[in-house]
Every structure is written in structure tokens, then in C-alpha cells.
Amino acid sequence: MSTVKMSTQHEIGLMDSSLALGKLEINSPGSLDISHSVTKKGKTVQDGPQTHLNGCVPLSHQVAGHKYGVDKVGILQHPDGTVLKQLQPPPRGPREMQFYSQVYAEDCSDPVLLELQQYLPKYFGAWSSPDTPAELYLKLEDVTRKFQKPCIMDVKIGQRSYDPFASQEKREQQIKKYPLMEEMGFLVLGMRIYKVNSDSYETHDQHYGRGLVKETIKDGLSKFFYNGNGLRKDAVSGGIQKVEKILRWFEGQRQLHFYASSLLFVYEGSPQEGGPKMAASSPPGETPLPKARVPNDSVVAEFNNNIHVTGPGENGLRLGPLGQSLSGMYALHRRGCGQGRHGDTPDDVRNARQDQLWKFITQNPLEQPNGNAVQARREEEDGERRGPDLGGDAEVRMIDFAHVFPSQTQDEGYIYGLKNLLSVLQQILSE
Numbered sequence: 001m002s003t004v005k006m007s008t009q010h011e012i013g014l015m016d017s018s019l020a021l022g023k024l025e026i027n028s029p030g031s032l033d034i035s036h037s038v039t040k041k042g043k044t045v046q047d048g049p050q051t052h053l054n055g056c057v058p059l060s061h062q063v064a065g066h067k068y069g070v071d072k073v074g075i076l077q078h079p080d081g082t083v084l085k086q087l088q089p090p091p092r093g094p095r096e097m098q099f100y101s102q103v104y105a106e107d108c109s110d111p112v113l114l115e116l117q118q119y120l121p122k123y124f125g126a127w128s129s130p131d132t133p134a135e136l137y138l139k140l141e142d143v144t145r146k147f148q149k150p151c152i153m154d155v156k157i158g159q160r161s162y163d164p165f166a167s168q169e170k171r172e173q174q175i176k177k178y179p180l181m182e183e184m185g186f187l188v189l190g191m192r193i194y195k196v197n198s199d200s201y202e203t204h205d206q207h208y209g210r211g212l213v214k215e216t217i218k219d220g221l222s223k224f225f226y227n228g229n230g231l232r233k234d235a236v237s238g239g240i241q242k243v244e245k246i247l248r249w250f251e252g253q254r255q256l257h258f259y260a261s262s263l264l265f266v267y268e269g270s271p272q273e274g275g276p277k278m279a280a281s282s283p284p285g286e287t288p289l290p291k292a293r294v295p296n297d298s299v300v301a302e303f304n305n306n307i308h309v310t311g312p313g314e315n316g317l318r319l320g321p322l323g324q325s326l327s328g329m330y331a332l333h334r335r336g337c338g339q340g341r342h343g344d345t346p347d348d349v350r351n352a353r354q355d356q357l358w359k360f361i362t363q364n365p366l367e368q369p370n371g372n373a374v375q376a377r378r379e380e381e382d383g384e385r386r387g388p389d390l391g392g393d394a395e396v397r398m399i400d401f402a403h404v405f406p407s408q409t410q411d412e413g414y415i416y417g418l419k420n421l422l423s424v425l426q427q428i429l430s431e
């Protein structure tokens, strides 16, 4: 068993996570033993003395978002190669779990949601480690997995990065971060590009994207497609085709609005064509190896909650339509859950409301903690759903659904963002 121990009392708040993770000491193979006392934005975050993570490691190729060991919640990689996204505090985390559960419900028959599945990472259910069973993670396909040298970019889409129930403080915080959001409709949150000439990755964090204005956005975005030798037009055009499909989905649906959600772009940076590639997403348990370091002798014990066991004949559970379930959360949210730490609701009231929301989620079971390994949908089924791959090797998937709400209209803000992003990508292509 390996233990990776984090040195205590290190100031890592403003560091890139890879630097922060550089402070992990490897003791023995198998689990992650973290004595947390990390600093985030000047605040000390105590996460308890030890966390054993059964061979899971912080996601090495994460380009944005909350990072393990740096933020209070973060993203891990499971030894089977899947991504484990830790649930954010209510209402955001439960809302994202609810969203994935409904879109991937076994008995889902809504054509809008069935089509949506192909634009999301596959969802393998909720997951938790036996050592910290209360700490829930979403088990997701690693979208970068089939690539040898994945070039990755996270782009937040929409004209507003706060939801309709956000407090004034949250709105102001978001607008201040990128005042051009309304005009641009998208924001680059981070990217990493494989440079063939130096055999290394160039990375850019959220500050890079926030610095891009109307006049510099084309060059700023095109950086993602320069590999040190030239512009990867195949990746630009592959990306465009994928985004166009997502745009068509948005133009055809009037039931969901997405705020602060992203598109994850990935293309192959390796110049070697036809090299061995791993399957894009094999079911957990059948995958040969993750990109992350996996100790040889580790035994991966876990609680894997099977969201697909939801038919009335199996466990007597039935899922309602997405709108219905989200409406329930939405109603609770409207009553005050959504004010988060930026709201003006007193803490005890807010906590009670968040408890209420959490109970709503847990008492309306979406997954059955049955200890079974979750079976991914069959690959051939998946092939049918995804249709012919017109975008070549480039991948574009929607991620981050902490702020998805039911609606009865088109998501104009998201559509605006997609169209503007497409127009900039077209300009890059015609360079």
C-alpha cells in the first residue's frame, strides 16, 4: 500500500495545483494519507488528520476548477481511469449529482436528455471511499483518456456565470471576475497545450482567460491550437463540428438552462499517428490502467452506487422526469438554499434549508448503494447514440452542472456564447 503524505503547514494557496501536489511525499503504495493544513486564499483549511483514498490520486491533467489539496473539494482519478468529482457543498453538489442521475437514468425516455448524453462525460454513479463514506464523488468518464498527449481547454459558456437565484454579492463577485461575460458569452478558464518541439506542456490558468478582450480573443483562443510547430487546423475544425452539434441541441430544447457550465475541449497533441490508444471509456473494472500512477499492490475497495438500478422491479425505485426532480430542488432553492456564503440569510437558517435540500436528495433516492460495480452502458449502444464521429479526434464535452435549472424557454445566454465561440473558431480556421 502506498501512502502519499502532504507536508503540513505549507503555504500553497496561490500556487498552481501541480506545484501544490509537488509537496506530496510518497511513503508507501496504495492510499493517500493527507494531513491537511493547507492554505487557500489566505484561509487555513483543516480537512482532518488522514484521508485514505484507495489508490485514487489528484487529477493530474486538470486545467481549471476546484483542485484537490488546494480547495476544500477537488477532483481525483480512480485507478480504473475514471474521474471522481467531489460533490460541492449543497445545493451545488447535490444539484449536479441530480442532473447526471436524471440524464443517465436507466428508464430515461426523454429524447432531449438521451441526445444530451452524447455531449456529456459518461456517468458511472456516485462513489465514496470506505474510509470516508459520507464524502460523495461523481464517477465520470475521463474525457481525455483516449489521448496520448491530451491538449485540454475549459471554456465557461453563457452570458451570465451566476444563476437566477444568486445573491447580489455573488452576482457582483462573478461580474467583477469577467465584466465582458455578457458581451463575449464565453470565458477561457484554463488550458494546457502539448508542445511537440519541446516535448512539454504549456499551461494557462483562469487569469489568462480573464485578460482576453474583444480585440485579443482570437489570438488568445488560438494559442490552444498552436503546438510549437504550427496551427492545428484539424483540431480547430474538429472542435467546430462538435460545438455545432451542441448548438443544435440547445436550439432544439426548451427545458433546461445552464449557468457557469463549461465546454471541455480535447485534442491529440502527439505527433505520432496511429499509436496505441486506450478506449475512450471502458466500464470501470474493465479498464486496463489509468494515466495516473497506480500502485501494483493496491486493492481498490469502494462504495459504488449504481444509478442504473432504478426500475420498479429492481429495488422499487423510479425516477421522475428531470424537470420534476429539478423543480423540487428549485422550489427549495427559491426558499433560500441558494444564497450560499454570499447571501444575507443568517447561517442557522441557511444551514437548516441546506439540510432540507440534502434530505430531499437523499430521501428521493436516485441511486442504490448496492456495492456493485456500476456497469457502463454498452459500448455499441453508445456508438449508436453518438453517431458518426464527424469531429475527428477532437472532443468537446459539456461539464460542470452545479447550476442547471429547469426552464420553458431556450437558453439564450448559452446559445449566444456558443455562437460567438464558433465565430471566433471560424476566424482562427480562416487565418
Ligand SMILES: O=P(O)(O)O[C@@H]1[C@@H](OP(=O)(O)O)[C@H](OP(=O)(O)O)[C@H](O)[C@H](OP(=O)(O)O)[C@H]1OP(=O)(O)O
Pocket: 064, 065, 066, 071, 092, 161, 177, 189, 206, 260, 340, 402
Ligand atoms: O469556491 P471558490 O472560492 O474557489 O470560488 C469559486 C470560483 O473559483 P475562483 O474564485 O475562480 O477560484 C469559481 O470561479 P470559476 O468558475 O473557476 O471562474 C466559481 O465562481 C464558483 O462559483 P460556482 O461554483 O460557479 O457557484 C466559486 O465558488 P463560490 O465562491 O461561489 O463558493
Ligand SMILES: Nc1ncnc2c1ncn2[C@@H]1O[C@H](COP(=O)(O)OP(=O)(O)O)[C@@H](O)[C@H]1O
Pocket: 059, 061, 062, 063, 064, 065, 066, 067, 075, 083, 085, 121, 140, 141, 142, 143, 144, 152, 154, 190, 262, 264, 399, 400, 401, 402
Ligand atoms: N470528465 C472529465 N474528464 C476529464 N477532465 C475533467 C472531467 N471533468 C472535469 N475535468 C477537469 O476538471 C476541471 C474542473 O472541472 P469542473 O467540473 O468544472 O469542476 P469545478 O466544479 O470545480 O469547476 C476541468 O477543467 C477539467 O480539467
